[in-house]
Amino acid sequence: MAKRETPLLDQLESGPWPSFVTDIKRQAETKPECWDILGILELSYKDRITHWKHGGIVGVFGYGGGIVGRYADVPEQFPGVEHFHTVRVAQPASKYYSTENLRGLMKLWEKYGSGMTNFHGSTGDIILLGTRTENLEPFFWDLTHDMNQDLGGSGSNLRTPANCLGMSRCEWSCYDTEECCHSLTMKYQDEIHRPAFPYKFKFKFSGCPNDCVASIARSDISVIGTWRDAIRIDQAAVKEYVAGNYPANGGAHSGRDWGKFDINKEVINLCPTNCMWMEGSELKIDDKECTRCMHCINVMPRALRPGVDKGASICVGAKAPILDGAQFATLVVPFIKVEKENEFEELTEFIEKVWDWWMEVGKNRERVGETMQRVGLPTFLSVMGIDAIPQHVKEPRSNPYIFWKEEEVEGGFERDINEFRAKHKA
Amino acid sequence: MGYNPDKPMDGRISDLGPPHYEKFFPPVIKANKGKWLWHEITQPGVLLHKSETGDEVYTVRVGSPRLVSVEYIREVCDIADKHCDGFLRFTTRNNIEFMVDSKAKVQPLLDTLASYGNRYPVGGTGAGVTNIVHTQGWVHCHTPATDASGVVKAVMDELFDYFTSMTLPAQVRIALACCLNMCGAVHASDIAILGIHRKPPMIDHNRISGVCELPLAIASCPLGAVKPAKAEVNGKEIKTVKVTVERCMFCGNCYTMCPAMPLADPEGDGIAILVGGKVSNRISAPKFSKLVIPFLPNTTPRWPETVAAVKKILVAYAADARKYERLGEWAERIGWEKFFEKCDIPFTDKSIDDYRLAYDTWRTTTQFKFTSHIK
Amino acid sequence: MPTIEHNGKSFEVDEDGFLLKGDDFNQDWVDYVKGVEGITEMTDEHNKVIDALQEYYKKNGIAPMVRILSKTTGFPLKRIYELFPSGPGKGACKMAGLPKPTGCV
Secondary structure, eight states: OOOOOOHHHHTTSOSSSOOHHHHHHHHHTTOTTHHHHHHHHHHHHHHTSOOBOSOOOOOOTTOSOSEEOOBBSOTTTOGGGSBOOEEEEOOOGGGEEEHHHHHHHHHHHHHHSOSEEEEOOSSSOEEEEOOOHHHHHHHHHHHHHTSOOOBOOOSSSBOOOEEOOGGGTOTTOSSOHHHHHHHHHHHTHHHHHSOOSSSOBOEEEESSTTOTTOHHHHOSEEEEEEESSOOEEOHHHHHHHHTTOSOGGGGTTTTSOOOSOOHHHHTGGGOTTOOEEEETTEEEEOGGGOOOOSHHHHHOTTTEEOOSSEEEEEEEOOBOSTTTOOBOOEEEEEEEOOOTTTTTHHHHHHHHHHHHHHHHHOOTTOOHHHHHHHHOHHHHHHHHTOOOOGGGOSSOOSSOOOOOOGGGSTTOSOOOHHHHHHHSOO | OOOOTTSTTTTOOOOOOSOOGGGGOOHHHHHHTTOEEEEEEEETTEEEEEETTSOEEEEEEEEOOSEEEHHHHHHHHHHHHHHSTTEEEEOTTSEEEEEESSGGGHHHHHHHHHTTTTSSOBOOOSSSBOOOEEOOGGGTOSSOSSOSHHHHHHHHHHTHHHHSOOOSSSOBOEEEESSTTOTTOGGGSSEEEEEEOOSOOOOOHHHHHHHOOHHHHHHTOTTSOEEEEEEEETTEEEEEEEEOGGGOOOOOHHHHHOTTOOOOOTTTOEEEEEEOOBOOOSSSOOBOOEEEEEEEEOOTTTOHHHHHHHHHHHHHHHHHOOTTOOHHHHHHHHOHHHHHHHHTOOOOGGGSOOSTTGGGGSOOSSOOOOOTTOO | OOEEEETTEEEEBOTTOOBSOGGGOOHHHHHHHHHHTTOOSOOHHHHHHHHHHHHHHHHHSSOOOHHHHHHHHOOOHHHHHHHSTTHIIIIIHHHHTOOOOOSOO
């Protein structure tokens, strides 16, 4: 593969942010096909349009997903990227790696692929970017036999689950997001690798309401850590914050002079439920009123911690706008325990109930949130065997158009018009 | 031995799943999981976590372009081998985190990172701009309306000082999706850069029969703009589709379902800017991003219009918002009419919703502010 | 686009080996796909899946969702993967001469 002239892309080599163009050029020294990546991208910069063909369906035997097929629409010009399939490799929970593992993966990708990657894809997988069809099975053989690793998901399946780093390095995590994510990923390998759903389905696990994996915005089942007892307060540390000895918000605002820390202005008055106050030098919280938004804890991490009776809220049905508009996940189960001891039984029972229903009634390419919208939240709750509670809504409905069921109305729906007319002339 | 194409199913291993996460924990993480007490950002890009055991872990966060080479990952491994016992991690926002177990080890690590020039910028913590999460764009995707990596590079070059400092009222999360499919889930970001199409699909009658399941193409349109039709190809009548152009809102879903309906176009495609979304439940509930700039052109290679727009919004927010206020909370407090004025962004009818549930966003009160918009 | 020659017949296919013209489908095509999709011997079960796909496609103009294919054939998804190692979309639809499945990856 010859070196390519890339005058437009070259302009992305300057500036303080690390340049992917410089990086691809460096890789091209040992993997000359990278020149064709730059070449086809340069052509897109010139033409201002993509040069990849629609679709592509390739993979390995036994799996229905995990590899995204891609072909260049100018293969004669750039034979090095004629086939440019993406391989999704399932990432370890929390995305910790040993260098030994990464070096092993890189050796494989140098052998079978273009030498370019994404660390990571939006859903969380390791993305190995660009290979030929004939390399897929040999790559997969080595990945499974030599690395003991596996592909992630694509298509109408359970997408590779993802989690925030949780208890491994965060003091706020209300359950073990890593163990939960890993266990469920292992339990549902078949659902990940052999698409059988109406459309894609995502799980994401966040340890607290800060929701660092954005689960409430993009997962069909969003598991967000929370607690149901009192916020733990260290009054001595509160005094340190008030005295200005500890930096507010863990030092997150230290680049600008915001003035002396003011607990009233920065914590108490910003509390969305107004459930905090000072009594002398002691901070008081009316925990029954608290909605666990995390603000006070975020601002004073050395003084305040989530309670000890911890679990998670389950929200269902988030998705990006395609097609009827974006949806956040709706709170369905306010609190459950999420515990390894019973193999996350409460959670998996819930998940499988959602699947059983959605696989039966979901239309082709309908996310579960859209199915919920179509049938209505009351119907979804009743299918799930969950009693309606005020926590399920922001506010009660403002229209009176209730779908009364016949059995809810005294005497049912059947009436005799003649009996009616006997008393009411037309 | 390796893969044998003559016996493809022999010796096949499947459904292994990912490696167990614990194998990859640095020792200090393994010893202190679940025992962390508090954390502090000691300087931009450096986090300290303190454990109840007395242990400490210092994390140095580094921005990466996400689109990275085998050589790059090996270099990252060299750094982790030298300073971090051979372990590292990636964040959900494409940053790399190098962890060491004592304060004394931080500066040597920073020095090593600095020795690579601008390849490993340290930052992305606290009240600043962290790395942009983004999609594939022209590097790999078949439906994009813009590039991803190039736009991100140009924007991050301009916002670099916000990555390496913590001077904003709160964190600002920027995300880019190269089409409305939004693989990047940008719809809940402080600033969303979104590739959009503006020309309806063309119909490739010559090709549609073999490659397209017509009922799927018809059902793919949320507005019923794709309808069954007939066309003549080589003297033969074939079944195909037509598009009612007035009903098209350029989502591109028909092309996703039917390869014979391409809609990308150099002039038609470009970028829309949406702002004020967030994911966290902190203070206010999660919010969607709102469309404030309907279209900016794909001016390669550095998208100056998009870069300038993002910068302008960020500067106005930085100057006016209160401490802890996210961009969307600021816009809601001052009112969206003030947002447009303060950011010097012209308001157009394109920002008024006329799609589903549009009425929810129309103003049904006499409470408003007299801004320059009222003539 | 590439052309496949098999048993003296030629078939126009796309990069992924799907028939470009559904009308080209015949037993030689089945025999060809059998070879490339890792199927040792065609059985009644294979034919049942192929027939079900073609029948559904003729009636509805689309390929059935996986769940419906399982229901009409009575084969659990696991069995379909045993019959067609590439799976229902990549393997069975290809053999049945249906258009390449599209949709979100």
